[in-house]
Amino acid sequence: MQLHEFLIRFQLQPLGVNNITSAPAHYPGREAAVLIPVEQIDNQLYLLLTKRPLHLKHHPGQISFPGGKFEQHDKDAIDTALREAKEEIGLERNNVTVIGAFPPHKTFTGFTITPIVGIVNQPFELVIDPNEVESCFKVPLNFFKQGKNRHLGQHWRKGKAYNVHYMPFEDKFIWGVTAAIIDLLCRHIDN
Template sequence: MSDTLTVLRAALEHDTARSSDFDLNPDVVLPAGRKLRPAGVLVPIQLVQNVPYVILTKRASHLKHHPGQIAFPGGKQDETDVDVIAAALREAREEIGLPTENTTVLGTLPSHETVTNFCVTPVLAHVKHPFKVVAEPGEVEEVFSVPLDHVTNPNNYSIQSRRWMGHKRSYFTVPFGSYYIWGATARILRGLAERMHA
């Protein structure tokens, strides 16, 4: 794992631009003066049988926003959170039962703007020891892991599109088995992949 952590820390040193849900849609005109709410998501890296994995969640199907989609544990920054890193760690504890003391924060990736008006900061963290996963039933339908090598290989990504609010919207995807990873989650992982291959 030390080699993986070295590579990840080096990747965090590369200077790359912020990303957004609109990266592949240059015709979208964003309103001037829009207010973005700060949020943090955790990108937890855990070693399983000497193979590094990224822990992801499948959002509950009854949620108002992004039901059933693949996501990182995370959410908006609350008033009680010191910063977005604290928000990401708190949300990971609440959503998947990951103890904060079982993580080492490696750094942050550039922020990502979502269609729901959040400015999301991805927080890269090493999960030091195995832990008992406890999915928050109100928000999380499933917790699963994907090999880090899969989501950091640019060749595993494709661009697809669908109609959204009357317009064609293109986005990155990086499917894994039965899991369709797309949208903001795929774009953030794509950014990590770009840094690791810079």
């Protein structure tokens, strides 16, 4: 899938988000936003993902999109996602065209995460903050679009079973809210 087709398919489907340009109504410290960076390389689209370092308190070692908690000075979820992408991987906000957002996802760990979809306008040099990111990698969107690469299983936490998306890719294991967001994106553009 090339960028122009992605944009047409993405924009033809309603997202169900009424207002992504306002701050959360309260600040208990559990609201977050992530950027889904979509990059075109040699006429193929890629999603840019990060691996979290093991020393982090929340979700150590997991695969995620650049992003993090809402801070008081952030104007909205878009501001949070773009700020975090700059801090974590050096992606400048003026190098991203935000094309939309999906409804917030609640995780079984108590976070509410708003996914922001953005097109990376030009190639950029990764500048990884080792305090927040162990590594960064790209996966062809076409890999995720194949239903056989997207799975649903169960994860037990504190005696309760949760349905959890997962997507193995090479030596990586993408699961949880990141995999759920990827699944949502793929279903959205395939409608």
